[in-house]
Amino acid sequence: MMEMIAIVDYGAGNISSVRNALSKLGVESKATCDPKEILASESVILPGVGSFGFLMQSLRQKGLDEAILQSINKGTPFLGICLGMQALFESSEESPGVAGLGIFKGKVVRFQRGKVPQIGWNEVLPSGKCGGKVCDEGDAKALFSKGYAYFVNSFYCAPSDASIIAATTDYLGEFACAVQKGNITAVQFHPEKSGDWGFELLKRWTGC
Amino acid sequence: MLTKRIIPCLDVKDGLVVKGTNFVNLQYAGDPVGLAKRYNAEGADELVFLDITASVEKRKTIMELVRKVAAEVFIPFTVGGGINSVEEIQEILAAGADKVSLNTAAVKNPALIADAASRFGRQAIVVAIDAKKNDIGAGAANSDALAASDATAVSDAAADKETTPAWEVYVNGGRPPTGLDAVKWAKKAEELGAGEILLTSMDCDGTKDGFDLALCKAVSSAVNIPIIASGGAGKAEDFADAFTTGGADAALAASLFHYNELAISTVKECCAKQGIPMRCVQ
Numbered sequence: 093m094m095e096m097i098a099i100v101d102y103g104a105g106n107i108s109s110v111r112n113a114l115s116k117l118g119v120e121s122k123a124t125c126d127p128k129e130i131l132a133s134e135s136v137i138l139p140g141v142g143s144f145g146f147l148m149q150s151l152r153q154k155g156l157d158e159a160i161l162q163s164i165n166k167g168t169p170f171l172g173i174c175l176g177m178q179a180l181f182e183s184s185e186e187s188p189g190v191a192g193l194g195i196f197k198g199k200v201v202r203f204q205r206g207k208v209p210q211i212g213w214n215e216v217l218p219s220g221k222c223g224g225k226v227c228d229e230g231d232a233k234a235l236f237s238k239g240y241a242y243f244v245n246s247f248y249c250a251p252s253d254a255s256i257i258a259a260t261t262d263y264l265g266e267f268a269c270a271v272q273k274g275n276i277t278a279v280q281f282h283p284e285k286s287g288d289w290g291f292e293l294l295k296r297w298t299g300c
Numbered sequence: 301m302l303t304k305r306i307i308p309c310l311d312v313k314d315g316l317v318v319k320g321t322n323f324v325n326l327q328y329a330g331d332p333v334g335l336a337k338r339y340n341a342e343g344a345d346e347l348v349f350l351d352i353t354a355s356v357e358k359r360k361t362i363m364e365l366v367r368k369v370a371a372e373v374f375i376p377f378t379v380g381g382g383i384n385s386v387e388e389i390q391e392i393l394a395a396g397a398d399k400v401s402l403n404t405a406a407v408k409n410p411a412l413i414a415d416a417a418s419r420f421g422r423q424a425i426v427v428a429i430d431a432k433k434n435d436i437g438a439g440a441a442n443s444d445a446l447a448a449s450d451a452t453a454v455s456d457a458a459a460d461k462e463t464t465p466a467w468e469v470y471v472n473g474g475r476p477p478t479g480l481d482a483v484k485w486a487k488k489a490e491e492l493g494a495g496e497i498l499l500t501s502m503d504c505d506g507t508k509d510g511f512d513l514a515l516c517k518a519v520s521s522a523v524n525i526p527i528i529a530s531g532g533a534g535k536a537e538d539f540a541d542a543f544t545t546g547g548a549d550a551a552l553a554a555s556l557f558h559y560n561e562l563a564i565s566t567v568k569e570c571c572a573k574q575g576i577p578m579r580c581v582q
Contacts, residue, residue, distance in 0.1 A: 108396045112371050141421055206302070207549065209423050209495060211526050213345055213579040214302045240303065240579040242376055244423040262301050285376050285398065287340060 140175025145187030172278035351381030370396025417493025504532025516546030
């Protein structure tokens with residue numbers, strides 16, 4: 093079990109939902125905007141509400157972008173939620189000209205069909221891959237199970253490397269709702285608002 | 301595929317859910333957390349808390365409720381009722397609510413929608429519209445009601461004098477009519493940054509004869525944001541109609557669920573049988 097999870101508090105996201113869910117699981121977490129605390133923590137969650145541009149600007153101003161990159165590079169488990177997933181890519185149509193963290197190749201694009209934002213429960217379909225390798229449901233690494241998750245998004249990630257796609261969702265077309273590679277996991281939906289299914293996912297990720 | 305949402309609405313006064321004599325389960329009567337948990341277990345996709353507290357303690361009691369619900373129930377919930385400033389929205393969201401719904405304040409000061417959406421994201425801002433069918437078109441003449449309001453909204457209403465608004469927007473629980481056409485106001489709210497429209501038919505509310513499908517269709521085909529149909533649900537088929545004929549993305553009911561007249565699971569099964577995508581909870 094993880095001793096301390098740092099939740100990156102960059103000043104916009106509503107982080108209380110994530111903290112509430114973790115504390116319900118009995119996992120200690122700390123909201124922080126201190127790069128040192130992020131580097132010292134056993135795992136890191138980057139939640140996200142707001143715009144891509146605002147998130148990246150806030151991370152850079154506070155030196156949090158470097159802290160996140162360093163933490164990921166040294167192998168600390170990382171979970172990006174919603175905008176926190178999008179931040180891992182190179183750029184977003186939401187904020188042209190703003191560079192993302194660029195950990196994954198690819199960009200964030202806007203839904204071209206349907207009502208935007210997508211708001212509500214949609215089905216998560218595991219791709220059968222974890223960390224780029226084929227795995228089955230019984231595999232300990234298989235974080236994602238089939239189920240419904242709560243989404244609120246106008247944009248979605250389009251990874252260049254399809255092997256990182258851990259799960260997909262259909263919103264008038266398939267998109268990557270979860271990616272996974274090594275110590276990095278990121279989801280477009282809100283596990284902290286996805287009822288029991290989301291709870292189980294957080295449980296598996298925290299290793300409780 | 302994105303599923304259609306079923307949303308129980310709970311009226312809250314002084315931090316407690318207002319209960320009637322036949323309230324669903326005496327064990328939880330009045331207790332917002334207990335009821336929220338119960339509805340979550342029954343398959344509710346979201347919850348709406350409508351605060352009808354009039355006392356000076358309003359802010360304190362609703363904040364306590366939000367914190368308690370957020371700590372125990374892990375599905376999205378919206379808080380509405382008399383919210384009229386960005387600061388208040390900030391407080392409610394920070395306490396753990398996912399969205400706020402704006403009604404009277406948004407009509408009186410449409411800029412609030414834009415301010416709130418730019419600060420918290422449009423997904424957090426629901427604009428609630430109470431609409432009533434208007435056969436005589438008298439509403440447009442009442443645009444004085446909006447004298448203190450956004451100039452564009454007023455001029456839109458004035459420009460409408462020629463055409464009879466089919467549904468007129470009401471605030472403050474009924475009077476006076478605002479002179480705003482419900483469909484136009486919904487479009488305006490979308491432009492300003494609303495993430496969803498909570499559309500209540502005042503004609504159908506309480507009748508149990510079904511949602512106002514024409515109103516729902518008129519608004520849902522005019523905007524590109526989700527519509528929550530409200531007012532008039534009496535049976536499971538009414539919900540299915542709201543999604544198919546009405547084009548709604550979500551449907552809300554209060555007493556029907558509270559008084560155990562209809563189970564959420566029954567509604568979902570009925571809709572699923574008609575091929576409507578539903579998140580069915582086992």
